[in-house]
Amino acid sequence: MQIKSQKDFFSGLVFMGVGVAFAWGATTYNVGNGARMGPGYFPLMLGILLAIIGSVITFKATAVETVGGDKIGKWAWKPLFFILAANFTFGILLGGLPSLGVPAMGLIVGIYALTFISSLAGNEFKARDVFILATVLAIGSYVAFVWALKLQFPVWPSFISG
Template identity: 70%
Template sequence: MKIKSQKDFFAGLMFAVVGGAFAWGASTYNVGNGARMGPGYFPLMLGILMSLIGLAIMFTSMTAETEDGEPIGKWAWKQIVFIISANLAFGLLLGGLPSIGIPAMGLIIGIYALVLISSLAGSEFDLKKVLILATVLAVGSYIAFIWALKLQLQVWPTFITG
């Protein structure tokens, strides 16, 4: 069969590979059954479902006719770098890196850094909107994780809270 939509084919391939990897990784955990689910049940079912969706997208990309074959464009390197950097900065600020002397800065500063760095990936940057979004996400995360779920996360840097 001939690939009639490259974008859909490779998107489906990505879904199938990632879903297969999740299902394979989850198979090492206790899966259980539908009535008594183990820790591997949800990731296994999610991985299988993701793989099936990917295979369906790949099949559709070979059967549905497109005008130009929808070729894959250039990689968006700027966006990739900023999004990955934002996630790394969030992890670093949330937990710190004690082995090299970087202290944990807490959830709130981590969220602000995440939003500020990832917003640089877009084509337009409005600092006021970014700060409003960061504030909403920080407050929402505090309510969800600290107040409602009672998770033991560091909220502020130790030099502020003592």
């Protein structure tokens, strides 16, 4: 077997790995059937579908010739760092970190931090555009999760909301 497209081959392997992990994790829940779906039905089907797509991509990478072999380039460390840092920061700000004495700052502060930190991953940064995006995301998230779905989690920092 000869790999003809490195990018497709390894992305297919990642799809298969994530799909198998989701499907395997879903089996710990009640799956049910098509007529009466349990909480594990959707992640199981999604994991199976993702694994199938990954296997098709991996097969295509070994069967279809590409120009130059689609070599894998260097790792993009800056975007990887800022995207991961933004997600970790959002999680910590949303729920707090009691073991370190960090209080929950709520959804709105978390979304602003997430947006500003993740925008540093790009090549250009315009504070006004990022602020507008963060505001739209914060309003949309509040409407979708708090107002429409009635989810219960802190929206504002505890020293503001009491």
